[in-house]
Amino acid sequence: MPRDGSRRPAGDAVPLAPMDIGEVANPPFAVLPDPGRVFLVRSERFAALAPGHQLEPYLHLLSQITRAQHDILGELPEPVLPSPERLALARDNTMPPISTGQIALDETADRTFDALLKTLAAADLAETSRTALEAVEKAGPDGRRNMMQAVILDEIPGDAIAEHVLAAAAVQVLFTRLAARLDVESLKRVADGACPSCGGAPVASAVVGWEGAHGTRFCTCSICATQWNVVRIKCLVCSSEKGIAYHSLEGGQETVMGETCEACDSYVKMLHQHKDPSLEPIADDVASLALDLTLTKEGWTRASVNPFLMGY
Amino acid sequence: MNVQFSRRQFLKGTGAGVAGSAIGAFGFGGAEVALAQAAHAFKLSKATETRNTCPYCSVSCGMILYSRGDVKKGEKAEIFHIEGDVDNPVNRGTLCPKGAGALDFIHSKQRVTRPMHRKPGSDKFEPVTWDFAMERIAKLMKEDRDANFIEKTRDGVTVNRWPTMGFLAGCATSNEAGWLTWKAVRGLGIVAVDNQARI
Numbered sequence: 001m002p003r004d005g006s007r008r009p010a011g012d013a014v015p016l017a018p019m020d021i022g023e024v025a026n027p028p029f030a031v032l033p034d035p036g037r038v039f040l041v042r043s044e045r046f047a048a049l050a051p052g053h054q055l056e057p058y059l060h061l062l063s064q065i066t067r068a069q070h071d072i073l074g075e076l077p078e079p080v081l082p083s084p085e086r087l088a089l090a091r092d093n094t095m096p097p098i099s100t101g102q103i104a105l106d107e108t109a110d111r112t113f114d115a116l117l118k119t120l121a122a123a124d125l126a127e128t129s130r131t132a133l134e135a136v137e138k139a140g141p142d143g144r145r146n147m148m149q150a151v152i153l154d155e156i157p158g159d160a161i162a163e164h165v166l167a168a169a170a171v172q173v174l175f176t177r178l179a180a181r182l183d184v185e186s187l188k189r190v191a192d193g194a195c196p197s198c199g200g201a202p203v204a205s206a207v208v209g210w211e212g213a214h215g216t217r218f219c220t221c222s223i224c225a226t227q228w229n230v231v232r233i234k235c236l237v238c239s240s241e242k243g244i245a246y247h248s249l250e251g252g253q254e255t256v257m258g259e260t261c262e263a264c265d266s267y268v269k270m271l272h273q274h275k276d277p278s279l280e281p282i283a284d285d286v287a288s289l290a291l292d293l294t295l296t297k298e299g300w301t302r303a304s305v306n307p308f309l310m311g312y
Numbered sequence: 313m314n315v316q317f318s319r320r321q322f323l324k325g326t327g328a329g330v331a332g333s334a335i336g337a338f339g340f341g342g343a344e345v346a347l348a349q350a351a352h353a354f355k356l357s358k359a360t361e362t363r364n365t366c367p368y369c370s371v372s373c374g375m376i377l378y379s380r381g382d383v384k385k386g387e388k389a390e391i392f393h394i395e396g397d398v399d400n401p402v403n404r405g406t407l408c409p410k411g412a413g414a415l416d417f418i419h420s421k422q423r424v425t426r427p428m429h430r431k432p433g434s435d436k437f438e439p440v441t442w443d444f445a446m447e448r449i450a451k452l453m454k455e456d457r458d459a460n461f462i463e464k465t466r467d468g469v470t471v472n473r474w475p476t477m478g479f480l481a482g483c484a485t486s487n488e489a490g491w492l493t494w495k496a497v498r499g500l501g502i503v504a505v506d507n508q509a510r511i
Contacts (some may be wrong), residue, residue, distance in 0.1 A: 025398040025405045053348040058340040076505035128339020162337035215398040215405045233376070237472045242364075250355040258356075292353035311333025 003113045005179035030187045030196050033125060033176045033225035039070035044270030045280035051285040057126060062308050064123050065166070066283075069173050072115040076144030079177045079191035081110045087186065094188045096199035100152045100171075100223060105145055113144050113170035120166075139163070148174075151307070161310050168307030175200075175224035189204045189228070193236040193268075195221035195302075196228050201305040202236055202268060204281040205259070207251045217270070220281040222305040234267045235261035246270065249291055255279060258295045267295055282306060313318035347437045358382070360389075362489025363397055369507045370483040373411055391418055424453060453477065453500075474501035 046063035050056045081087070082097065090097040113136075122132055136144060147167035151155060157165045179197040185198040194201070202219035209215075218227040219236060230236060233244050236259070243262030248254050255272040256279070269288065271279040285306045292302055292312055302312055335344040359378055366373040374397030381389040394415045398405035407414075417423065427445035428437040440448075460476040479502050481493045490507065497505050 027398075052468055054350065055335065055340065055343050057343060058335050058338065059339060103505050126339065132338060158332055163330050165334045167335070215395075224365075233363060233398075245358050245360045247356040250357045252354070290347060290351045290354055293348055294354045294356055297351075298356065308334055311336070 006109065012179065018182050025213050025216050027210075027216040027218070027229045028184070029229055030184055031218065031227040032182060033180055033196070033227075034186050034292065035073055035136065035173075035176050035180050036070075037111050038176055038225045039073075042280050042283050043067040043070060045278065045283035047276070049283060053287060055287070055289065059283075061126060062283070062286060064125065065120065066167050067115055067118040068123060069169055072112070072173065075115055075169070075178075076112055076173075076177070077108050079174060079181070080106060080292060081178060081181055087182075088146075091186045091188065094190060096190055096195060097182055097186065098175065098224070099199045100175065100264060101199070103175075103178070105148055105152075108214050109148060109170070109174050110141060110296055112147060112173050113148060113167065116166065116170050116173065129162070132166060135160070136163045136166055156310060165307055165310055168310070172225070172307065174222055179221075179224035179226050182301055187226075187228075189244075192230045192234060192239050193219070195219075195224060197226040197228050197276055198224045201303075203209065203304055203306045204269040204285050205230065206237060206271040206273040206281060207232065209277060215274060222282070223242060235266070236257070237266045238264040240264065247291070247295060249294060252290070254289065256284055258289060258291055260295070260300050264303075265299065266301040267306040282308065285309065353463065359392075365401075365484040366407070367408050367417075367484055369415075370407075372484045373397075373403035373407055375407070375411065375414065379490060391415065394418075462491065472501045473503055475501050475503055478504035479506070481505065481507045 014021060025055040043063050043066035045244055046059050046066055050059035053059055082090075082103070086102075089095075089149060090099070117133060117136060121137075124274060139147065144167070147160075148171050151164055151168045151171050159226070168203065175198050182197055190196055198221060199222035200221045203222040205217050207215060207217050214231075215228060217232045218229055220227050234241050238261060239263050240263035245260050245262075246257040247260060248257045249265075255276045257272070258267040259269050259270045260267040269285055269291070271281060271284055273279045280293045285304070286308050288310065289312070292309075296302060306312075329445050330457040333344065335341065359380055360382075362377045362379065364375050376395050376397050377391050378393035378395075379389050379391045381387040384390045385396070392415075394407075394412075396403050396405040427440050429440040429445065429448070430437045433510050456476055458476050460474065460477065462471060462473045464470050477500075479493075479497045481497070482489065485493070485507075486499055493505075493507065
């Protein structure tokens with residue numbers, strides 16, 4: 001409104017409207033996963049990345065595993081959230097409400113893993129991949145629960161990695177379904193590099209092109225697929241804001257970059273989703289492994305977590 | 313809060329001495345080795361993103377400056393892109409046409425990058441050193457202040473005013489720089505100060 005004494009438009013002139021100078025970004029703090037989309041989108045992305053890729057057979061397998069993660073959703077029992085008292089306690093103390101270390105693996109977890117194995121057994125898998133599936137089946141119910149526990153504790157035995165990748169896939173389904181049932185308003189920032197739902201590490205961050213949040217950066221949880229906002233040009237490991245640089249492969253994909261930090265010598269990948277909306281954090285992290293190999297050769301340490309890249 | 317050690321090293325230290333990864337464990341070690349060999353030839357292209365404040369007006373919009381070249385390694389750094397800083401609460405990613413064109417301002421051939429001096433009677437500016445500029449300014453300010461400083465009004469009221477000098481300060485400064493500007497300028501008695509605290 002013009003103040004008294006300021007000039008008013010003469011006659012019937014239309015008052016000046018504020019000029020449109022660009023989209024004002026007002027990102028939410030966190031976005032909960034939609035289990036019905038997370039694994040389907042991921043599977044389709046793996047399938048799209050596979051043809052002609054040097055890791056084609058592996059990407060194809062991951063497309064099958066993520067597709068199985070999606071296909072079992074309908075037959076799973078309702079996951080059990082912590083009690084309202086526990087959720088309130090977490091909220092009041094700025095802790096993740098479904099912290100992976102706090103959730104006891106229950107019957108829902110067992111049935112998730114079993115359903116995943118059953119669906120994968122019926123899939124057209126490569127012979128070498130079938131060995132892992134058989135090993136998991138032979139391990140029995142207790143063995144399978146121990147595998148999921150080992151994934152949560154990040155204590156993977158070096159001689160049973162493939163089995164634990166499958167266990168991690170089951171854990172992802174379990175926690176994604178749990179996270180989807182949380183109240184997004186109750187989530188608090190735990191740390192830049194920790195998921196506000198389950199406390200998990202990010203697989204990568206992405207500059208998103210969402211309406212109302214264009215150009216802001218969101219991390220994706222490697223376990224429960226919750227996305228949370230962190231300001232750009234900031235290390236997700238040590239929160240340093242100095243000496244942050246972005247590396248991509250010369251002549252390669254410029255929409256996938258390693259965000260390196262001089263303070264802690266580590267990096268987490270950043271995807272320019274606003275330029276290429278088809279980028280999917282878990283799938284494109286695997287597909288851009290050449291960037292990891294080049295970055296680690298130069299002395300940077302990979303700080304992100306991706307169950308499908310166990311060992312890196 | 314992330315685990316900062318390499319998981320590959322971690323795996324090497326456990327199990328039965330199997331240095332492995334998920335790719336190899338599923339039987340695709342051949343493809344993994346081929347990728348690793350191909351990656352030997354890859355080079356990294358590095359860009360730095362730096363937050364800064366738009367130099368134009370007192371709104372002081374946040375900017376992200378993209379640059380190439382590492383000054384620490386003796387390379388010449390060059391800014392190649394500027395965009396509004398989405399995380400800055402002032403402008404949330406937006407820039408006005410002037411701010412959005414700041415890249416041309418930075419690379420302008422007409423940009424003044426060192427102090428220039430036009431001697432009395434001369435028709436052109438010549439580059440001078442910072443020492444010369446500072447000394448010249450200080451000397452002229454002192455002369456002017458000695459000649460025109462008003463300590464008291466005719467009624468005997470102390471005013472300590474220096475009405476013949478004006479000071480044009482920066483607009484994109486922090487609170488601390490603003491405080492220092494105020495102390496330095498008002499301490500000398502300068503009345504006409506412009507911090508461009510408006511649009």
